[in-house]
Amino acid sequence: MFAQLFVACWVALGIVWLVARLFQKRIAERQDLWGSVSWLPLYLLGFVLLWLGVRGPLATRILPPTTIIETAGLLLTVAGLVLAVWARIVLGANWSGTVALKKDHELILTGPYALVRHPIYTALILMYLGTVIAIGAASGLLGLLPFTVSFWIKLKAEERLMLKAFGKRYEAYKKEVKALVPGVL
Numbered sequence: 001m002f003a004q005l006f007v008a009c010w011v012a013l014g015i016v017w018l019v020a021r022l023f024q025k026r027i028a029e030r031q032d033l034w035g036s037v038s039w040l041p042l043y044l045l046g047f048v049l050l051w052l053g054v055r056g057p058l059a060t061r062i063l064p065p066t067t068i069i070e071t072a073g074l075l076l077t078v079a080g081l082v083l084a085v086w087a088r089i090v091l092g093a094n095w096s097g098t099v100a101l102k103k104d105h106e107l108i109l110t111g112p113y114a115l116v117r118h119p120i121y122t123a124l125i126l127m128y129l130g131t132v133i134a135i136g137a138a139s140g141l142l143g144l145l146p147f148t149v150s151f152w153i154k155l156k157a158e159e160r161l162m163l164k165a166f167g168k169r170y171e172a173y174k175k176e177v178k179a180l181v182p183g184v185l
Contacts, residue, residue: 002070002074002134003054005074006073006074006077006130006131006134006135009077009078009080009081009127010127010131012081013081013084013085013127016084016085016088017088020088020089020095021095021097023092023093024093024094024095024096024102025093025094025102025103025104025105026102026103027096027098027100027101027102027103028100028101028102028103028104028105029100029101029161029165030098030099030100030101031098031099031100031157031160031161037098038153038157039150039151039153039154039157040150041150042146042147042149042150042153043146043147043150043151045143045146045147046128046143046144046145046146046147046148046150047143047147048143049139049140049142049143049146049147050128050131050132050135050139050140050143050147052137052139052140052143053132053135053136053137053138053139053140054135054137056139058137058138058139058142059137059139060137060138060139061136061137061138062136062137062138062141063133063136064136065136069133069134069136070133070134072130072133072134073130073131073132073133073134073135074130074134075130076126076127076129076130076133077126077127077130077131077134078130079126079130080122080123080124080125080126080127080128080129080130081123081127082123083112083119083120083122083123083126084119084120084123084124084127086111086112086119087111087112087113087119087120087123088120090108090110090111090112090113091108091113091120092108094106094108099154099157099158099161100161101161101162101165105165107162107165107166107169107170107173109173109177113177114177115177115182116177116178116179116180116181116182117155117159117173117174117177117178117179117180118151118155118158118179118180121151121154121155121180122180122181124147124151125147125148125151125180128140128143128144128147128148129144132144151180155179155180159174
C-alpha cells in the first residue's frame with residue numbers, strides 16, 4: 001500500500017505541473033541551451049537511481065521496511081508535494097521548466113518564497129528524501145547527491161538571470177532569504 005501512495009504523490013505532482021503549464025506566460029529571455037539544461041543529466045541520474053531502488057540491481061535495502069520508517073518517508077514526501085504545489089500556485093504564470101524570464105516577469109516574494117528563494121527545489125528534494133527513506137535502498141541514497149546538485153546548478157543559473165532582471169531588489173532578497181533551507185542554506 002505504501003508504494004502506491006508514493007507513486008500517487010509523484011503522479012499528482014506531474015499532473016499539477018502539466019495543467020499549470022497551460023497557464024504560463026511566454027518566454028521573454030532564455031539562457032543559452034547549455035545553461036538551460038546543464039543540470040538535467042544529474043537530475044535524471046538521481047531520478048533513475050531513486051527508482052532503481054524499487055526493483056533492480058541496486059535495490060539493496062539499507063533501512064528496514066518498518067511502518068515507522070515508511071510513514072516518516074511518506075510524511076516527508078507529502079510535505080514536499082504540498083510545498084511544491086503551494087509554490088507552483090504562488091509562482092503562477094511566471095514558472096518555467098527551463099532557466100528563463102517570462103514576458104512581464106514578476107519577482108515573487110510571498111508565500112513559500114518568503115521562506116526560501118527556491119521552494120519548488122526544496123520541495124522536490126523533500127519528496128525525493130521521503131521516497132528514499134521509505135524505499136530504503138542504497139541506490140536512492142546514492143542518487144540524492146546528483147539530484148540535489150542538479151537543483152543547485154539550476155538555481156545558480158536562475159539567480160544570474162534574476163539579478164539581471166531585478167538588480168538590487170533581487171540582491172536584497174538574496175541577503176534576506178536563504179536559497180533552499182530556511183535560515184541555513
